[in-house]
Amino acid sequence: MENSLAIEGPLARTLPLPTVLDNIRQQIDPSPLIRIRDMSVCYRGALGDCDVEVLSGVNLDIGQGEFHVILGPSGCGKSTLLNVIVGLLNHTGGEVGVAGRPITRPGRDRGLIFQNADAAIFPWLTVLENVEFGLRMSGTKRQVRREQARKFIRLVGLEGHEKKFPRELSGGMKQRTQIARLLANDSDILVMDEPFGALDAHTRRVMQNELVRMWIETKKTIIFVTHDIIESLLLGQRIHIMSQAPQANIHKTYETGMEYPRSETLPRFTELLSTIQGHFDFGGGI
């Protein structure tokens, strides 16, 4: 509240009204960590013109330490959106910014968890070496990065498996390795592209609970993409529903407002489930 006093100073009278209002808005609602405004992505044709506009008019605000789920059917452009946030793909219109800076390329602050862990983790490195990979790339001393890697291996529950090679790990353990790798690299934002999609039902449930635990422990910002409504309700603080490509955007956002760990039997859970289900049913408005 003290900050709001500033606009009552002499400056308030000299500044034009819209600027003053902007100032107030910023002070009350500090700008989010990730800010996406009217963003669009085109896949260019042979002539360099916009061939297919995959995403169009996407607006998304993600605050520090929040858990957001992006929900949508296969092929709706979820992965495209993720790739833009991570910086692997350049958007063609609008703005995308992290902590006030526009995103143009990948950075250590944003880590990506791939659905297919086999394609993402390095099979010739042990779990420990995989986890410390990012630190090795940035030239951290061996002793320091070993320690850091061990810490996060413990956090993701892979203690005792440090010396194993990926081929000796189960699917869930591979995903834990991927998560530890980003945590050890000190990424603030974890972007997860259907990370549990390839796991069996039991392991998936375990990993969902584990992810919530890790999120609470590390206070990271998570953007989690899935096409599983139950999963989105178990995990997200906010659920963004995407419409179908082409020209996909955020169709609707739900505030889940439930404590963790969540259960499917909560009234709020079942209520949201049926509401969201309604979007995906035949002719449901997306």
Added chain:
Amino acid sequence: MAEAIAGGVLTAKKSPLTVPPSGRERPRPKAGLKQATLAKVRAVIKFLLDSGIISWGLLFAGWGVIALFYDPTFFPGPIETVQGAWELILDGTLLKFSLVSLYRVFKGWVIGSIIAVPIGLLIGRIRLVKQLVEPLVDYFRFIPAIAFLTLFIMWFGVGERSKVLLIVYNTCFIVIVNTASGVLSIDQRRIQAARTLGASELKIVLHVLLPECIPHIFTGVRLGLGSAFTSIIAAEMLAAKEGLGYLIFTSRLYFRIDWIMSGIIMLGLLGYFTDRVFRAFGRVALKRYGISDIKEFGQ
């Protein structure tokens, strides 16, 4: 449910009705002995087949039989060849020539591989390099080293240099082609993962591309070893005073077909054992990169 079924099966097995008469189940000691010897014989046969001794035995036997029909000076059999080789062993020629050839092969092969791997990586990584270099590689790899023999001797002299260069030339292409195909087949997601973890382009090449391609490179270098051995004869045919190629080529002047045979056999043995050593090296030192030995039949 599953436990119940498993339990049911267990009890069914124990029931006297389904168990075969104990006499059949437990063979008498004598039959057991017979079975044991049979198993031993099988194991010996398997070993003989696996180790290639039977193949070699058949080859030598066939060679001996064919040689019976010809004049030994014209087509010596295994025994005459061994006798001829013995002369060469006694005066030290065979050992000396083998070492000389092996050294040349080794030099050319190592230099060729060291040149070829970076070229292959660049072809696979940089489009312009691929566009510029690949057509030439695809053209020259069909021209064997022997075609350049005279040119190389004229350009680089009759010394070691022309011989080693010839082997380098012959080794290069297969290593380049294999390395490049390894880089081109790499999963893009692995590179993206490294990039999001903060790896620079150079570090991606060193820490992702190179390890990822090691199986391809290894195969290329192994095949390159074969090419190096095949070109050594060409390299030593002209203007050499030592080496197995010299031995093979010069023995015709003395009409010592048995010496030619000895040289050929020695060359094969050298290649065979060098490859064995190289494979063992790969299996032990490069295991983490996914190099395993040739798979067992049916696996």
